[in-house]
Amino acid sequence: MRSDGGGTSVQNRIDSGTFHGPVVMVGRVDRLILQVGAPMRIVGCGALAVLGLVCLLNAPELPPLRRLGIGPTLAGTALLGLAVALYVVLSVREAAVRRAEAAWLSEENLGRAADALARDLALQYAQDERLTQVNDPYPLDVDWTTVHGGGPGADIDSGSGTVGQLSIAAYFTRLPTRRLVVLGGAGAGKSILALRLAEELVRTRPPGSAAPVAVVVPLASWNPREGLIGWMGAQIAAAHPRACTPVRGAPAADVARRLIETQRVLPVLDGFDELPGELRADALEQLRASTSGRRPFVLTSREPEYRRHVRDGSVFDRTEIELRPLSTLALDRYLNPEGAADAKWAPVLRRLTSDSDDSPEVRRLRGVLGAPLMAGLAREAYGGSGTDPQELLAPGAFGTRRDVERHLLDAFLSVAYSASHDVRDRPGNWDPERARAWLAFLAARMKAGGEHEFAWWRLVEDVPRLLRTAALLPAFAVCCLAVSYGEYGTPWWDRWVGLSFVGGYAVLALVVLGCVHVFRTRPQNGPRQLRLPTGQEVRAGLRRGPNQASAALSVSALAFLWWLVLDYGGSTTAQFFGLVTVVVLWRMCRKPLKPLWSPADPSVAPSPRALLLADRRAAIRFGWLAYARDGEEYLPVELLGLSAAGLLLFWNTNGGQDIASIDTWIRTLGLAYLSCVLGSLVESAWFGFALARGHVALRGDLPRRLMAFLDDAHRRGVLRQSGGVYRFRHVELRDRLAAHATVQGDGEQSPTATRRARPVRRTAAVIVVLLLLAVGGAVARGPFVMAAAPGPRTQLPAACDLLAADLPRLTVDGRKLATGRQHCQAGEQSPFAPDVQVTMSALLYKREGTTGGPYRAALGSATRIGEIRRNLAAGSQSTADAGLGDQSVRMVGHSAQPRRTALETVPYEASFVVRVDNVLLSVTYAEEFATRDRVAEVARILTRNALRRAGLSDAVPSSENDERSLADVPRTRVPETDNRFAHYERRPARALHGAVWRAGERSYLWYLPYTYFVFRAPKHLHCPLRPEEVAKDTVGYSCGRVPEWERAGWVPKTSVEIRSRYCGSSCDSRETRDFLDRIPDHDRTDWREDDKDRTYYAIGSAADGTRYRTSMKRSWGLRDLDKGEDHAFLLWVRVEVPDDEAELAQKIVNDVHAQTARYETTPQ
Known part of the structure; x- marks a missing residue:
């Protein structure tokens, strides 16, 4: 039986020459190499080469290349060169990766990693032991007894089983199997004993030796389904990333796992009893499988929880010790170190040490103070003035031992937040009741998550998923703004949906946000720090052969392509290869820039506040290095930023060739990268903490000045500081506070709620994926099919x-x-x-x-x-x-x-x-x-x-x-003679019938050739000479409105007909009769005579009955002053307008009547 790392046991057997189960033949059992198909570099580079050959061998007119302005010869040569260069670069890179993997897997580098881990842990363990105050005022002795040997060497000391004279480290190293289980009650000191063991083993380990490094790992947050070794490796790598990176680029989690597998790490598994009850059986099976082959380990647990699953020695080989309560002598030395008879604790200690006093309250207090935790709390709670420990022995004050323990926990908290502490720590000045409520929430949160440490960067897990997703909205908005600078044309969906292309992209951004909301996992972004690479690191990077080869090949390929582009390509091709150049150069510069924004090691941080400030500085100053992350997933907003550049590129090679100028590219790429920077800031640990702090403060669960509150709790002794994290003074104190609070479930859901919500989540996932495919496909299709847009000037006022x-x-x-x-x-x-x-x-x-x-x-x-x-x-x-x-x-x-x-x-x-x-x-x-x-x-x-x-x-x-x-500019002057203004008589208006023109009313002075008078009418008329009306001495005009001016509402549907006949010095009856006979509908018109000057006029409707009509006929004359001759004329005018414009017709006819009254002039 073996473990596959995931907790599942797989059985392989060979019976009578027959294999049962999967069998892999390897040359070395410590390193497995599986043979797979052809590398992707061969497939990709081969495809590029084939495409290049197609361009070179096929017809010279390839539509895609013609549209790009690239000749097939240029394209084929470029593709073949790119394929060769890419193959060489990828081959060199793969060889470099193999060498790097072999480097960090080497014995030398694994030994360096173990030594670095030991140095980090030595500092951490020393600080943790100082913060436990178990050595204040001097070390508190904790005795234990061997209860189960599990094999040879179980009875190491004289057969009594009591080995309190040995240090725990010395006892452990004398065990043949070095597999130890530490049992004890609540507060018995199991974690402190495990810490002492790990600290002494690390402190006494010689550098460069093969001795394992003892690493204390709390089990409370372990899910046995993950596999113990893999989970431990991830925990160690997260806590000590720098120590687990012996070679640049080495995966810290894999290095940590390798250290465990090669027994360079001794797992000290603290708190088996803190695992959920339903997971303990699986956890024990994982422990048994992962420690097969007599691998050393240390496990701590409360005895009842452990015995429920381990009833005998057949489960696995180990040595069990049980912690004993503190002796009365040790308790007397700890609570009354000077032995003064009048000391505050003296009366209580006399009763506790007396063999004759067997009262219930004495037995109860002996049991409580036998736990080192409770002894320490009692000394703290009753250390100040005004307190009396004799109340612990008051008859009837406490019913059970648990009541005494709760009283000591509450007394400690009351003393910690008493007035004296407020005077001592004036900057805190927290209300005691509110402070206890905040601590209770913090304790409940940590207990619910199975955590011993409060890592401030994980507080964001309490923020609702929707709020965390909404924090990305500004970054997505900037990304949409970047797309808006592309000046895209009318999208292809405009016939169905009146949405611009930028609007469609905004919909895509919202769908991506929906995907983020549905698929988002628990945030894992840890704090980062600014770190300048040392000169040695820079020189080592420059000396690396693969780096030099990749840089040389990349620069050479770019130079060759640019030579082709500048000689044969167009502006579009230049923009395309400009974008390629930016990407290649960025990829080349990524690794040298990566150390500037490297993950911080919380274990060596001076304080949580210092770690927070370092992450904030790193995020603000070098958040733009988000793309420098190697081996990490890109954020959705970064993918959208890339899509903005890609859409502009496709648009520029199709309908937007005249639009995308260098300014457009700069704005688009700049805003796209700004959106990536905002996205990386939102995903940073500092922003997540700020968001979570505001959220919990609004709910009232924690104060707004959270870090100041935690610092104050640390000064009061309630919390301990270990590097960049805080811990409660003891898990029992955490559990006591957690009993008074509940955690609101609006952050990450519980496993039960997650299982219930799984069908809904799956349905939502299907919906958002379908939406993403539909909207993303529609937007991606846009630049290829949308109509061309004006450019480079994209808009123009009316x-x-x-x-x-x-x-x-x-x-x-x-x-x-x-x-x-x-x-x-x-x-x-x-x-x-x-x-x-x-x-x-x-x-x-x-x-x-x-x-x-x-x-x-x-x-x-x-x-x-x-x-x-x-x-x-x-x-x-x-x-x-x-x-x-x-x-x-x-x-x-x-x-x-x-x-x-x-x-x-x-x-x-x-x-x-x-x-x-x-x-x-x-x-x-x-x-x-x-x-x-x-x-x-x-x-x-x-x-x-x-x-x-x-x-x-x-x-x-x-x-x-x-x-x-x-x-x-000087104004124009109107001549005094020989123009229409000079021949218009601005005399007082006299009406035949109806309205007359006002002085400044909009109109035009019309002069129709050979009519010899000027009159006012709407300007926007067209007055052609009617050929059928032209005869000897007779002219006729038919004026109509200009349609475009009529549509604009400037002139109604107007018709002006004028007929004029010149009779010489006078008009006889024959000329008059002939003139009247040519007037349309003359005989059917109801003429009225004006008594003053023998002018006739008519008022009525047009033939269709829908228009107003007014007519006038008259004779008039003028005298030539130069020659003294008279000239006579016959005149007929008819005007038709809509009924509601009758006044316009009246004005025209009345003005013609006024201007044709007899007057003296020189005819032109």
Whole structure:
């Protein structure tokens, strides 16, 4: 029978040449090597090599490589080189790992580890023995008796079995089997005796010898299902990590286990009785299996619990000793060391030492004080003034021995937190009742967990799982912020769920948090410390052949790949290999940086507070070295941080090629790493303690200033300090305090609750895993399939927003119309101000296929320039480089539309077309009566201001910061003659019927060629000449609204029809009849005559009955002052508008009537 390390016995037999059970043939029984399949390095490197050959041998047009901008020859060569370099590096690394394993398994290094462990334990045991106060004022003698020999040498001393004259270490070394079981009652001194044994064995052990190192290991927290040797190795490694690391990189737990297996460690197993009752049988079977082959050990236990499972010597070979109560002589020397007759304890001791006094209270007190623990507590409790130990013998005061023990425990605590102690330790100043309640909670927590020591970094186990998970939210939020800088396009799920890609990633982060919550195990992060590597360690690391070879090969491979990239690759390839370079360099620098943030050894810490401060300094200063951990699991937030960089890389090789600039990479990688730093801080021992301290303080279980309270309890003698941990003075004191408190079960669940919750946990695990696969797959698919996004400029304000601030400076009453976000038109709306027209387009281009956004913007710029040039008259000026952005063109000239009459003014217009990366900005400015220089300067100012408002200030030369603003450009003056303003009579309005225009009401002064009058109407009309109405001396116009302005709500659905006939000096009846016959529906119109000037008008509805209609017909004339000639005209006007806009029709007709009254002028 043998133990497999996990507590299960496996039987292998050979009967008559037949094997029963698994059999492994080995050359050495101390080291087993199992042959497995081909190493993964061969598979991985072979796959890379095959892929490289495929790239070299196949067609030159491979779509994935074409999309990355990498040629197949470059890709194949790079992959083959990478495969060879990777194979060499991995082979060298594997050889280094084998050598390192052989190094720490060597006899020399195991001996060094044993010596280091002995040095650490010598200091710890000396401190522990001093803190037990068993030597105060002098050593307290504890006698024992051999009760079971278990083999030869059992009766070592003269046959009496009483060997109190020997030290426990001398007695143990004289045992042939060196397998000792120490039995005794509660407080009999079993743990103290085990400590003395271990301390003397370690102290007398010569350095470099083969003698085992005695290690005291409390059994209370052991689960026998773990296996004794493996569990002990983990406990020793956690308490002494530095001693168990003889060679850098050696696994401390494996080293400790190896020390146990090679009998370089003597297990001193303290507290078999403190194991749960249902586990003791399994624990004893584990002990028997793990110590087979007559391995030495020491075991302590209360006798009843031990005898219940070990009834005879057939279980295993051992020697049992039983601790005897203190003799009355030893008690007298301990409580009254000077032997004074008037001492406080003298009357009590006289009764206890008297053979004639056999009263119940004396027998009871003799039994209680026979335990060294109770003797020590009695001396402490009754050591001050105002106390009298004779109350312990008061008749009827105590009913049982247990009552006396409880009284002594309570008296000790009362003295510890009495007023005298508060005076002595004024910084504490704790309320005694609250202090006892806090200690009771601490004791109950330690007892429930089977712990003898309070390790402050394990207090976080009391924090609810949900709260511990929620502490990671800031790190996850920063990770989502890192993804937001990627400027991802519209996700593929947008058609079903209106959630951005960053929102989808945030959902993924929440699902990962759910996985953390469901799968999280008990926190095991111990404290760390800052430690600079010594010069010897640095030199040794540099001298290691594998390290030099790996560094040389890595640098050489990177140099070769960068040579290929710089000669043949594009920017995307450079970014990819830049990321690869960062990863490789980090992997190379990881090991040299690792010692800076190394695990601390609690056993050699000056105090728990010093250990806490050291961990806080390490976490804050070097928490960014979280990735330097070797052989440990990465945190989920770190994996998310890596995914942020990976998503950006995939997006950059697909639709986001124009977006991911170096700034994007810096921000994304920086924030991703910051999230990892925050995650590592949250997982640090210091943060866990801070979180747990706040949690238990809010519940009232422990004080907010917990470390100060523990320091104070240590000064009062309630707690003992051992390195970086605290212990209660004795387990009985812990148990007495724990009887008055319960631990709330909102931290880790009990085994029973865990079993009950297991189905729920499994269901939740399945759900979160499915969610993780679904959401993670959706997010991972995003960068490959989502539409391309604009870049490198990712956003642009609306065109009208770029113009809004400048329009009031150019117009009296300006108004703008947006056509989407990209186009904006604006103009003057005041009827008596020169016309101003501004057109602005702001376009943001994105990649289409292999055509990048900047190139498409350049194509758009050429198209726009061509459109503007076609609309300008011959002789227009054009400047190819206007000094703005990456490309800019300025064009200034008249419109190509010819001037038909002297009253028509064809204004100058200036246009700027500017491209900045993938942004195309087009500005056109035209102003009635303005000079060429004015429109050119105003257009440039508008363009410059728009670039700045669009966040493109870098496209504006710094020399233009001092140029004039719009307010500094001289205003345009309206000429006094030969324009529409000069021919409009601003006379008092006279209405034929209904409303008239107000003075500043928005409208436009219209002059239609060959009508010889100016009238007011809405500006946004289109008035083409009707060819069918054109005849000799007759013109006709049909004005309708412009649809885009009607949709904007600026002009209703308006129709204005005008027909004018020139009759010469007068109009005869034939001309009049002919003119009237051509008027639509003339005879069916109900005309009304205006009595003042023979003008006729009509009011009614249009043919469809849904629109308001008003008409006017009249004759009018003008006199040519230069020639003295009269000119007569026939005029018909009809206006149709919606019923609710009747006043608009009335205003137009009334204004035409007012402007065609006879007046004298020079016809144009």
